[in-house]
Amino acid sequence: xxxxxxxxxxxxxxxxxxxxxxxxxxxxxxxxxxxxxxxxxxxxxxxxxxxxxxxxxxxxxxxxxxxxxxxxxxxxxxxxxxxxxxxxxxxxxxxxxxxxxxxxxxxxxxxxxxxxxxxxxxxxxxxxxxxxxxxxxxxxxxxxxxxxxxxxxxxxxxxxxxxxxxxxxxxxxxxxxxxxxxxxxxxxxxxxxxxxxxxxxxxxxxxxxxxxxxxxxxxxxxxxxxxxxxxxxxxxxxxxxxxxxxxxxxxxxxxxxxxxxxxxxxxxxxxxxxxxxxxxxx
Amino acid sequence: xxxxxxxxxxxxxxxxxxxxxxxxxxxxxxxxxxxxxxxxxxxxxxxxxxxxxxxxxxxxxxxxxxxxxxxxxxxxxxxxxxxxxxxxxxxxxxxxxxxxxxxxxxxxxxxxxxxxxxxxxxxxxxxxxxxxxxxxxxxxxxxxxxxxxxxxxxxxxxx
Numbered sequence: 001x002x003x004x005x006x007x008x009x010x011x012x013x014x015x016x017x018x019x020x021x022x023x024x025x026x027x028x029x030x031x032x033x034x035x036x037x038x039x040x041x042x043x044x045x046x047x048x049x050x051x052x053x054x055x056x057x058x059x060x061x062x063x064x065x066x067x068x069x070x071x072x073x074x075x076x077x078x079x080x081x082x083x084x085x086x087x088x089x090x091x092x093x094x095x096x097x098x099x100x101x102x103x104x105x106x107x108x109x110x111x112x113x114x115x116x117x118x119x120x121x122x123x124x125x126x127x128x129x130x131x132x133x134x135x136x137x138x139x140x141x142x143x144x145x146x147x148x149x150x151x152x153x154x155x156x157x158x159x160x161x162x163x164x165x166x167x168x169x170x171x172x173x174x175x176x177x178x179x180x181x182x183x184x185x186x187x188x189x190x191x192x193x194x195x196x197x198x199x200x201x202x203x204x205x206x207x208x209x210x211x212x213x214x215x216x217x218x219x220x221x222x223x224x225x226x227x228x229x230x231x232x233x234x235x236x237x238x239x240x241x242x243x244x245x246x247x248x249x250x251x252x253x254x255x256x257x258x259x260x261x262x263x264x265x266x267x268x269x270x271x272x273x274x275x276x277x278x279x280x281x282x
Numbered sequence: 283x284x285x286x287x288x289x290x291x292x293x294x295x296x297x298x299x300x301x302x303x304x305x306x307x308x309x310x311x312x313x314x315x316x317x318x319x320x321x322x323x324x325x326x327x328x329x330x331x332x333x334x335x336x337x338x339x340x341x342x343x344x345x346x347x348x349x350x351x352x353x354x355x356x357x358x359x360x361x362x363x364x365x366x367x368x369x370x371x372x373x374x375x376x377x378x379x380x381x382x383x384x385x386x387x388x389x390x391x392x393x394x395x396x397x398x399x400x401x402x403x404x405x406x407x408x409x410x411x412x413x414x415x416x417x418x419x420x421x422x423x424x425x426x427x428x429x430x431x432x433x434x435x436x437x438x439x440x441x
Contacts, residue, residue: 191404193419194394195385204392205361211338211345212357245411248419249404 022207023058023216028276031071034165040272045172049203055273056216056225059207060281064228067280076157076226076278079233083158086151092142098155101139105162112156112163113275116264118176125179127260128156129235147255148235157224157233160277168221168275170267183265186258192249198266201243218243220263221270222279229282236263303425306382306399315387316375321397321425326433334427334434341396341423341431351438362393367441377432381423396423396431 028036038055046053057065071077087105090097102108115128126134129152133144145152172180190197201210202218209215224233237254240262244251252258304310304321311317335343336355344352346361368377379386384393399418407414423431 189403191402192406193398193402193422195402196392196394200392208360209357210359210361211342215361241411244404245406245409248406248409249402249411250406250413251411 023054026058026062026065028055028057028065028069030069030164036165036276037167037272037274038276040167043268043271046269050217050269053219053270053273054206054217055270055276055279056219056222056281057276057279059214059216064280064282068276074226074278074280075231076224076233076280077161079154079224079226080158080161080278083151083154086155087158092136092140094139094141096140098135101135105158108159109162110166112159112277113166113168114170116170116176116260116267118171118174120175123175125176125260125264127263128159129255130260132156147253148238153224153233153235156235157278160224160275163275164277165274168267168270168273170264170271172264172268176264179261180264180268182258183261183263186262187265190247191244192247194247194249196247198243198262217269218266219270219273220266221273222276222281224277225279225281227281233278236266240266306397306421309382309397311379311383311386312375314376314379315383315385316373316379317382318375320429321378321382322429324426324429326426326429326431328430328433328437330427331430331432331434334423334431340427343431346393349438364441365435365438367438369436369438370441372435374432374436377435378428381428381431381435394422397421397425397428 023039028038030036036055036057038057040053042050042053057068067073067075084105087098090100112128115131116125118124119126119131122134124130129145129147132152132155136142137144145155187198190200198218201215206215206217220236220239223236223239225239226232227234235254237256237259240259241251241254302323304319309317309321310319332352334340335349336352338345343349343365344355344358346359348358348360348364348366350364350366352358372380376387380388380393382397383395384391385395399421402419405414405419406412
């Protein structure tokens with residue numbers, strides 16, 4: 001890829017001018033054959049708000065975009081490999097691995113696309129990490145993973161990678177509706193001393209630069225995201241936490257009810273986009 | 283004497299308000315959101331105002347605004363209007379009101395209030411993500427820093 005020849009400094013200075021004006025028109029095809037839907041008609045609940053939903057991929061530089069187009073270049077895939085080992089490793093008092101109950105990781109294709117999701121038996125909306133920890137503690141007799149930390153986020157990346165290309169399709173109605181509404185309220189709440197909401201940056205200003213950052217719609221179809229900035233996989237709640245902190249606000253914690261609600265709502269704003277994680281972002 | 287002088291310097295560094303300053307809670311906005319009176323009674327230092335506008339830890343105004351006179355400082359954002367010439371079509375009173383609390387001029391503006399200390403939802407301790415110590419936050423800019431920024435904005439005559 002010829003863009004890789006550009007030095008980092010040139011890319012840094014060229015970026016704000018070269019790409020100002022919104023999402024680009026590139027197409028995301030991974031490994032030459034996996035087509036990713038990165039622009040889609042907005043789901044109905046966004047009527048009058050957004051016409052089109054757009055993956056954060058379109059707001060990154062060509063160099064960063066290229067890293068996601070080939071699994072050998074995508075640093076996030078290293079962690080997916082680690083998760084495959086974890087998937088096959090028996091743990092806990094029951095001596096079971098994920099594979100013992102679920103088969104191959106590929107058998108989980110489609111799962112990531114519908115989370116967070118209402119769990120009837122538990123009477124709660126669960127994120128993928130909550131569901132994984134339920135398996136660990138109740139079926140394996142193993143310890144719960146820490147929210148958004150290494151093992152958990154690697155496994156989310158594996159679950160995401162086997163669903164890549166499938167449309168995000170998170171349910172907003174029925175028993176999930178109440179938490180969804182709570183997430184929506186949070187999305188539009190102007191927090192902190194800067195009094196900014198998610199919508200102020202990601203709905204009103206996507207496509208604009210805020211200092212050196214090209215604002216995207218803040219979609220989470222690409223999560224976990226490998227960020228060049230911290231050279232690791234980042235979870236949705238950790239990303240939310242960073243954004244809330246940047247409004248000079250007291251943040252919520254990864255795994256908190258507020259962030260579960262917000263994840264449900266933000267995920268539903270991306271209904272119709274492809275599952276894309278692990279993505280690469282700056 | 284030395285001690286007193288040091289304390290004064292430290293207060294300055296810490297950005298504490300002086301007794302003569304108009305406190306954030308006592309701002310007098312007119313019906314258009316302008317503030318007629320200087321917040322300090324002292325002339326603003328335009329050069330310092332320029333620094334504040336470019337500094338990430340102070341105004342960080344260029345995060346949202348493009349200003350040709352500050353083009354040496356990277357990077358300028360696009361969230362707000364470009365400010366070239368704003369000193370020609372806005373008065374000092376209007377600019378003071380906008381910088382102190384832009385929402386009094388532009389209802390619902392995304393521009394943060396730089397001289398406001400309470401009435402926030404989940405206020406934090408700066409950019410730490412933690413809860414603040416008291417129930418009032420220090421304003422993002424001091425009264426004199428607001429005056430300095432206004433003085434600089436008034437130098438932006440050509441747009």
